[in-house]
Amino acid sequence: LRHLAQKGMGANTLRAMASDLGYLEAWSRASDGFALPWPAPEAIVLRFVAHHLWDPAERARNAGHGMPDSVRQALAATGRLRSDGPHAVATVRRRMALWATFHRWRGLEGPFSSPNIRNAMRLAAMATDRPRGRKSARAVTRDILDRLLTTCGGGRLIDARDRALLLIAFGSGGRRRSEVARLTVEDLMERSPVPARRGDAQGVMLRSLGLRLGRTKTAGADQDERVVVVGRPVDALLSWLFAADIAAGPIFRRIDRWDRIGEGAIDAQSVNAILKKRCRQAGLDPAAYSAHGLRSGYLTEAARRGVPLQEAMRQTRHRSMQQASSYYNEVEIERGESARLG
Known part of the structure; x- marks a missing residue:
């Protein structure tokens, strides 16, 4: 299985999976004092959601809301937790998806598709006020390139x-x-x-x-x-x-x-x-750009030059029309009158 994983997945993917699994194990030990159980009971998965997706305003009123201080301190001490605030919804979904994947690899049934967990994730995502971050704050368009x-x-x-x-x-x-x-x-x-x-x-x-x-x-x-x-x-x-x-x-x-x-x-x-x-x-802020900015920059530049979206996607090899079209939508709004009504 390890050989197949190494052959079928990139090094970055394997590193990310190892990091997420390590976090889950560390969280379980900090939260319950035990190693991650297989299969995971529904109550533990719900607790994972509650510890990571929470409302800072409610936390200020209720110290029992969100991740307990003891868990946070234990994770921070090992370098697993770098922020005092709630996690991004995408991060929690990714870790839960990996958790479910490892259940399948072990031939186990997990609770991840249960109505309670799906409803908890939906409500937590709706309540969070943390916007989804971009992999690169700014796109590397042709002028930046x-x-x-x-x-x-x-x-x-x-x-x-x-x-x-x-x-x-x-x-x-x-x-x-x-x-x-x-x-x-x-x-x-x-x-x-x-x-x-x-x-x-x-x-x-x-x-x-x-x-x-x-x-x-x-x-x-x-x-x-x-x-x-x-x-x-x-x-x-x-x-x-x-x-x-x-x-x-x-x-x-x-x-x-x-x-x-x-x-x-x-x-x-x-x-x-x-x-x-x-x-x-070049006198640019390195913190504002990353290699992913070349990808978003290509699509942004294609939109500016009037390249049809499907033609651009053939070059980027995007599978999701929704993801690729977001860059085109931003350019259309930028050029249109709706953003100038103020």
Whole structure:
């Protein structure tokens, strides 16, 4: 089972699952003094909801509302709890979904679909006043991307790598960190040049490449997910590969302070670190941007340029129309009159 999990799930997913399971175990010991029971009684799951989704105003009036101080202090002492306030609804749902998944893996029936628990979650979500946070406070749109790229003109190998990484991550639909980090030369598929202006076969032609994504967050390796990049990202990528003399294996590799290129690929966290470093160098607040901002920025930029939503989704590989359309809705409101009535 461990082997299958490692083969079928990305490293980030496995780390997140281990972290959430560790939290559940720590909460159970802090709350009851015992290890997490299997199967979990309905009363314990309801207590988990009550400890994590609560109303701060009611807490001020009633000290027994929400998570008890003894539980909070025990979790904080082990580094499991970093906030004194209620959890985000999405975090609680994710941990409960994982809890239910582990029940199924053990061949057990859990209480997670019971009417009492579903009703408790619904009421708690309606009562919470904590808005859902975004993975990146600000989107990395084309104008922001161009500012980051101005910091990559130093002529060093690390500048060539970072320029290629940022352009490929954005131009391929705002790829996720793990997808960018594990790209290899073998994932590149040569394609014929395409016109810079659609339908103008006699005009300027742009180089084009296909990227084989393999396993993604929403698709298995057997689905052979692919996207196409054209123009500036392709030029930057090929320039990096030539400068680094990379003909096979990982595309984006570690580079030490002496400009020596390693054999192994960078990890997903490095993609985020590179973006934040370039933000700092461009005079932008690194705390306001993350690698996910490339994904939201791509969709926001597509909406601004009038790219049809379904066409943009073919590049981002979004499965949810609702999630992808939220960026388009914001742009439409921004351009419309409804936001100007005041």
